[in-house]
Amino acid sequence: KAGVTQTPRYLIKTRGQQVTLSCSPISGHRSVSWYQQTPGQGLQFLFEYFSETQRNKGNFPGRFSGRQFSNSRSEMNVSTLELGDSALYLCASSGTSGRAEDTQYFGPGTRLTVL
Amino acid sequence: QQQVKQSPQSLIVQKGGIPIINCAYENTAFDYFPWYQQFPGKGPALLIAIRPDVSEKKEGRFTISFNKSAKQFSLHIMDSQPGDSATYFCAATDSNYQLIWGAGTKLIIKP
Numbered sequence: 559k560a561g562v563t564q565t566p567r568y569l570i571k572t573r574g575q576q577v578t579l580s581c582s583p584i585s586g587h588r589s590v591s592w593y594q595q596t597p598g599q600g601l602q603f604l605f606e607y608f609s610e611t612q613r614n615k616g617n618f619p620g621r622f623s624g625r626q627f628s629n630s631r632s633e634m635n636v637s638t639l640e641l642g643d644s645a646l647y648l649c650a651s652s653g654t655s656g657r658a659e660d661t662q663y664f665g666p667g668t669r670l671t672v673l
Numbered sequence: 674q675q676q677v678k679q680s681p682q683s684l685i686v687q688k689g690g691i692p693i694i695n696c697a698y699e700n701t702a703f704d705y706f707p708w709y710q711q712f713p714g715k716g717p718a719l720l721i722a723i724r725p726d727v728s729e730k731k732e733g734r735f736t737i738s739f740n741k742s743a744k745q746f747s748l749h750i751m752d753s754q755p756g757d758s759a760t761y762f763c764a765a766t767d768s769n770y771q772l773i774w775g776a777g778t779k780l781i782i783k784p
Contacts, residue, residue, distance in 0.1 A: 562716070591772075600762070600774065600775075600776040600777045601717070601762060601774045601777070603771070603772070603774070606771065613769070613770070613771075614769055614770075614771040648716050648717075650716070650717075659705050659722075661707075661719045662709075662717075662719070662772065663718075663719075664715075664716025664717050664718065665716055666714070666715060666716055667716055
């Protein structure tokens with residue numbers, strides 16, 4: 559079974575630009591969560607989508623948005639990039655029950671650098 | 674109420690020693706407590722998990738101890754090896770099935 563894939567793996571943008579990151583979950587998984595990871599802040603939860611609906615949302619500004627498609631693939635968009643958005647963005651998919659006991663399987667992440 | 678507090682932030686242990694990572698929570702509605710392990714350049718991966726009706730769970734060299742009354746749980750690694758060097762995260766689920774994460778512990782096992 560293929561794991562969670564994220565594209566692109568690395569991205570360099572400049573302040574003010576926007577960026578879209580993509581996540582393909584494990585086949586059959588309906589939940590996709592997004593996290594921002596920085597050395598000083600650990601794992602910060604962005605949002606979770608379950609069956610195309612946003613089920614949970616973290617405390618990030620509206621510049622961060624996401625969506626999930628009918629095939630469970632998800633995209634995350636960040637508009638008007640700031641230097642502080644430089645981070646590793648992780649996507650995790652989890653299983654079929656829709657409950658948190660479903661193990662979250664993480665992708666390798668997208669490393670975003672904002673110059 | 675929604676926080677999970679993890680300590681220490683970093684830990685260095687000699688090979689064969691028993692590193693212990695502690696987590697504490699306030700929300701008594703949390704009902705599932707996983708630990709994730711993350712190696713450099715990789716996403717976190719589930720290591721072991723426990724429910725609050727169990728006081729201890731072992732999987733190989735990894736043990737979770739759970740103290741429901743104190744609202745604390747901890748990870749012990751027996752006979753630690755250099756390959757265990759990684760960042761470890763504790764977490765807990767809330768009523769919305771969202772995982773609440775600890776801040777992480779960077780563990781180094783010295784040969």
